[in-house]
Amino acid sequence: MTRLEQTIGAVLRAGVIASSLALAVGLLLQFMHAPGAQLLLHAGILTLLATPVARVIVSIVGYIRVRDWTFSTLTAIVLLELLASAVAALVFNKRL
Amino acid sequence: MPPVTPLLAAIIFAAGAVSGGFGALLGIGGGVLLVPFLNLVLHLPFPVAAAISLTTVIATSSSVSAARAGKQLINMRLGMLLEVATAAGSLFGGVTAQMLAQSTVQKVFGVVTAVVAVIMLTRLQRRNVILDPDIDPGPLGGRYHEEESGGMVTYRVKRLPLALAASFVAGNMSSLLGIGGGFIKVPVLNAWCGIPVRAAAATSAFMIGVTATAGAVIYYGTGQLIPALAASAVLGVQLGSWGGMRFGQRASAMWLKLLMAVVLFVVSAVMFTRGIR
Numbered sequence: 001m002t003r004l005e006q007t008i009g010a011v012l013r014a015g016v017i018a019s020s021l022a023l024a025v026g027l028l029l030q031f032m033h034a035p036g037a038q039l040l041l042h043a044g045i046l047t048l049l050a051t052p053v054a055r056v057i058v059s060i061v062g063y064i065r066v067r068d069w070t071f072s073t074l075t076a077i078v079l080l081e082l083l084a085s086a087v088a089a090l091v092f093n094k095r096l
Numbered sequence: 097m098p099p100v101t102p103l104l105a106a107i108i109f110a111a112g113a114v115s116g117g118f119g120a121l122l123g124i125g126g127g128v129l130l131v132p133f134l135n136l137v138l139h140l141p142f143p144v145a146a147a148i149s150l151t152t153v154i155a156t157s158s159s160v161s162a163a164r165a166g167k168q169l170i171n172m173r174l175g176m177l178l179e180v181a182t183a184a185g186s187l188f189g190g191v192t193a194q195m196l197a198q199s200t201v202q203k204v205f206g207v208v209t210a211v212v213a214v215i216m217l218t219r220l221q222r223r224n225v226i227l228d229p230d231i232d233p234g235p236l237g238g239r240y241h242e243e244e245s246g247g248m249v250t251y252r253v254k255r256l257p258l259a260l261a262a263s264f265v266a267g268n269m270s271s272l273l274g275i276g277g278g279f280i281k282v283p284v285l286n287a288w289c290g291i292p293v294r295a296a297a298a299t300s301a302f303m304i305g306v307t308a309t310a311g312a313v314i315y316y317g318t319g320q321l322i323p324a325l326a327a328s329a330v331l332g333v334q335l336g337s338w339g340g341m342r343f344g345q346r347a348s349a350m351w352l353k354l355l356m357a358v359v360l361f362v363v364s365a366v367m368f369t370r371g372i373r
Contacts (some may be wrong), residue, residue, distance in 0.1 A: 005172060009165025012158045012305075019155070020334055023327035030324055031102050041323035048151055048330065049312055051158050052305035059176060075176055078306060081183035085310040088187065089317035 004062035011058050015051025019044045053082055105328040107138065112152055112332025117340035118359065121352065126333065127153050127275035127308075128209075128363045136370070144322060146274025147315035150308040151326040152333040153276040157305030160337055161298075168240035169298040171291070174253060177236065178263040178299075179306050182277065185267025186310035192272055199371045205273060206368025212283045213360035217353075238295060254290040263303075271311030276304035279360060293353060 022044030029037035056079050063072035111133050115126035127149040134145035164170050233239055237252040253259070262284035266277030278300040285296035315321040 002166075005166045008172070009162050012162035012165065016155065016159045016162060016334075020331060023323075023330055027105065027324060027327045027331070030100070031105075038323070041327055045151065045316065045321065045323050045326060048154055048158075049309055049316065052154060052309045055158075056179075056306060071173065071176060074180055078176065078179045078183050081180070081187055082306065082310055082313075085183075085187050086313050086317075089314040092314065093317050 004059065004066075007058050007062065008055055011054050012051060015047060015054065019047035019051065022047060053079070056082065100322070100324045104138070105324065108134070108148070108325055108328040109332035112329035113336035113339075114332075116152065116156055116333030116336025117343075118336075121340040121343060121355070126156055126336070127273075128279055129359070130329065131274050132363065132366050132370075136366070140325075141320075143315060143318075143320040144325070147312060147321040148326045148329050149274040150270075150312040150315065151321065152329045153270075153308035154305050154312060155330045155333050156337050157276070157301055157303075157308070159334060160341060161302045161305070163341065164298055164302075168238065169295055170302045171236070171238040171295055171299045172302065174236045174238070174259075174291075175299045175302045178259060178281070179303050181260045181263035182267035182270070182281075182303055182307040183310050185264040185269075185277075186271040186307050187267075188264075189268040189271035189311065192268060199373075202367050202371030205269070206364045206371060208269075209279065209360045209364035209367065212279060213357045213364065215283050215287055217357045237290075240295060242292075242294070249292055249295075251290055251292055251295065255288050259285055259289045267307050267310070270304070270307045271314070274311070276300075277307055278304055279356075279363075282356075297352075 022040050026037050026040030026044055029035075029040060056075055059075045060072055060079065063069075063075060111130060112126075115129040115133070118126055118129060130149045130152060131142075131145050134140045134148060135142050138145075140148070161170060231250050232252075233250050234252045236256070237250070239248055239250040241247075242249045259281075262281055266280040269275060269280060270277040278297070281300045281303070282293070282296045285291040285300070286293045289296075291299070312321065
């Protein structure tokens with residue numbers, strides 16, 4: 001197992017555990033009509049969405065570290081595409 | 097929109113568990129089952145159903161890949177190369193969705209799924225595996241320990257442009273329909289690109305997190321991603337994919353392909369019928 005694969009596994013695991021915990025507690029609070037439910041639910045969703053992005057960033061760093069310029073470029077393109085989709089969402093929002 | 101009641105949350109949790117199980121087993125993300133259920137059975141608006149499904153696709157991808165990282169089944173280099181195409185496809189999918197009528201998309205979806213299912217059935221016996229473990233897998237190939245035969249499996253990647261094209265289409269379908277897109281990539285990678293079905297499914301499951309995120313971000317921005325409903329589905333999926341992975345360890349490759357073909361035929365019929373109405 002390479003160091004990068006180990007790091008990627010850890011990032012994905014941390015993201016899944018953190019988002020699942022926030023979503024589970026948020027859902028329980030929602031049904032108990034307790035305060036903070038919406039905040040936790042949104043935090044859980046955002047953590048879930050941020051996990052694959054974090055994995056891509058970790059990959060870029062990992063490939064730069066071993067001087068694999070082909071794959072650092074490819075993963076950087078993936079990150080740019082993810083950012084472009086966030087920008088597209090904002091543009092789409094303004095039209096509504 | 098129905099109100100978010102504990103009963104609705106429980107139903108969506110159960111639906112997430114079932115589709116998550118299939119997703120982990122087949123590398124199809126589970127969205128192909130969840131979207132029709134949420135849309136046709138629970139009568140949620142299509143974008144709301146798609147948004148919920150995309151969050152479960154991300155959760156499945158992350159949890160399944162976290163457990164598999166370092167076990168050689170995921171071909172990370174190939175996955176990251178193909179992600180350039182899936183993410184671009186996902187981006188264009190948002191534009192395509194604005195230009196095509198929903199009924200047209202559904203009919204295309206139905207036809208594509210049926211074709212892919214037929215391909216899977218005609219290639220049930222094909223293995224695409226180089227059994228000599230000393231052979232060079234090339235820059236993008238891989239090798240992994242196979243549970244069934246107990247030996248090392250080595251493979252080379254063939255027809256990379258085709259793999260990239262299939263990944264682009266899969267990404268396009270992902271943001272368009274709220275699915276992972278693995279049901280397009282896995283058969284193509286297995287049938288024409290020389291990748292064993294398990295490695296293809298694991299690599300696809302690894303990729304769909306990034307693909308689905310590109311689509312889900314847009315739904316979150318437009319307010320069509322409802323956190324409480326997504327939470328129920330995501331937690332169900334965690335349970336289902338855990339079960340699917342345990343079961344998948346013992347299931348044979350041929351059985352997996354047969355099950356996948358049956359699932360695809362059912363989804364094809366449902367989506368095509370919807371497109372005609």
